Amino acid sequence: MDFDWTMLDELRASYLNGTAGTADYWKSEALLRGYDATFARRIAWKWHWVLRELDRRGWSPPEGSLLDYGCGTGVAAREVLSRYGAASFTSVTLHDRSPRAQMFAADAVRQENADISVESRLPDQCGLLLVSHVLPELDGPGVAALVRAAENAQSIIFVEPGTSAVSAKLVEMREKLRDSFHAVAPCTHSEQCGLTRPGQEANWCHFFAQPPTEVYTDGDWVHFGRVMGIDLRSLPLSFLVLDRRPPIPHIADEVRVIGSPRLFKGYALLDGCTSEGVEEKRFMKRVDPPFFRAMDKNKVSTLQHWECKGIDIVSVRAVDLPSASEVETTASDQGGDTPSSGSV
Numbered sequence: 272m273d274f275d276w277t278m279l280d281e282l283r284a285s286y287l288n289g290t291a292g293t294a295d296y297w298k299s300e301a302l303l304r305g306y307d308a309t310f311a312r313r314i315a316w317k318w319h320w321v322l323r324e325l326d327r328r329g330w331s332p333p334e335g336s337l338l339d340y341g342c343g344t345g346v347a348a349r350e351v352l353s354r355y356g357a358a359s360f361t362s363v364t365l366h367d368r369s370p371r372a373q374m375f376a377a378d379a380v381r382q383e384n385a386d387i388s389v390e391s392r393l394p395d396q397c398g399l400l401l402v403s404h405v406l407p408e409l410d411g412p413g414v415a416a417l418v419r420a421a422e423n424a425q426s427i428i429f430v431e432p433g434t435s436a437v438s439a440k441l442v443e444m445r446e447k448l449r450d451s452f453h454a455v456a457p458c459t460h461s462e463q464c465g466l467t468r469p470g471q472e473a474n475w476c477h478f479f480a481q482p483p484t485e486v487y488t489d490g491d492w493v494h495f496g497r498v499m500g501i502d503l504r505s506l507p508l509s510f511l512v513l514d515r516r517p518p519i520p521h522i523a524d525e526v527r528v529i530g531s532p533r534l535f536k537g538y539a540l541l542d543g544c545t546s547e548g549v550e551e552k553r554f555m556k557r558v559d560p561p562f563f564r565a566m567d568k569n570k571v572s573t574l575q576h577w578e579c580k581g582i583d584i585v586s587v588r589a590v591d592l593p594s595a596s597e598v599e600t601t602a603s604d605q606g607g608d609t610p611s612s613g614s615v
């Protein structure tokens with residue numbers, strides 16, 4: 272492991288203090304390599320989690336090209352190509368304000384997908400637009416340029432940090448695009464976002480992906496966590512998937528649990544999002560002890576069916592992934608259940 276930890280630490284500091292957006296910070300190939308093997312792997316795990324959530328909704332990408340906007344080292348495009356297969360897309364465009372990042376991403380995509388055509392110029396139209404950890408770096412004109420790119424896309428997946436500030440930006444983006452797209456996930460409806468209603472100011476739409484067990488066992492990851500002061504067990508994210516194609520119908524009593532359940536002795540308080548808005552409900556452990564424990568360990572889908580009486584959830588069920596026979600075989604199914612290559 273021969274990364275320049277000081278450079279990576281400075282990069283992380285610029286993400287945390289909000290200065291990363293001011294100028295192109297990809298000063299060397301070594302920095303991109305270090306980022307790709309560390310921060311980008313954590314982002315890949317978030318993508319992996321989001322794409323599984325999309326399986327639960329029965330979603331698959333539209334035909335046409337793939338565009339990774341603010342691509343960095345191209346982790347979003349690489350995860351999507353690994354999941355759905357390069358043959359699902361006519362080409363991939365890697366767009367970034369940094370030419371060095373674009374070149375790095377293009378090499379990485381070609382290494383993993385020898386046959387796909389890789390472009391760098393923003394296309395007039397695209398099938399699937401990916402936006403990964405870019406919103407925190409965009410100022411007003413930057414957001415306007417992204418909205419223009421979004422208007423030329425058939426479907427969009429945003430995967431962003433799980434902070435309240437970024438979640439609020441994502442809600443703004445959803446409201447800007449809501450007339451042209453419907454929401455596939457995490458939303459259970461395409462009405463105005465419930466978090467924009469009075470009383471929800473302290474709440475934000477976020478989730479927790481699960482890192483692979485190697486973060487606990489692999490010496491390099493343990494070292495990375497220690498040097499960077501990052502708790503590798505926690506992978507908070509916010510995400511949004513929008514689509515112009517005819518919607519996959521939501522099931523009537525579908526609820527999306529947002530944020531962490533607040534646990535008390537014998538019960539938890541959950542924020543459930545439906546077309547009625549975001550509402551806090553109480554889930555008594557005795558209603559379903561195994562479900563309660565699984566939920567506490569972040570082991571159940573946040574997409575659930577609830578039966579409620581007043582403030583109490585009296586029956587709960589997670590939305591399962593379709594059975595193997597219902598899911599088309601994909602590139603990642605053939606390669607196992609882990610995100611694409613790389614370690615610290």
Ligand SMILES: C[S@@+](CC[C@H](N)C(=O)[O-])C[C@H]1O[C@@H](n2cnc3c(N)ncnc32)[C@H](O)[C@@H]1O
Pocket residue numbers: 292295296311314340341342343344345346347366367368369372402403404405408409413
């Ligand atoms: C935190 S990195 C994320 C990179 C990659 N998408 C990922 O998930 O790892 C943010 C990226 O957005 C790019 N970026 C920032 N502002 C941009 C803009 N206005 N237009 C295009 N790219 C931008 C940066 O150069 C950087 O590569």
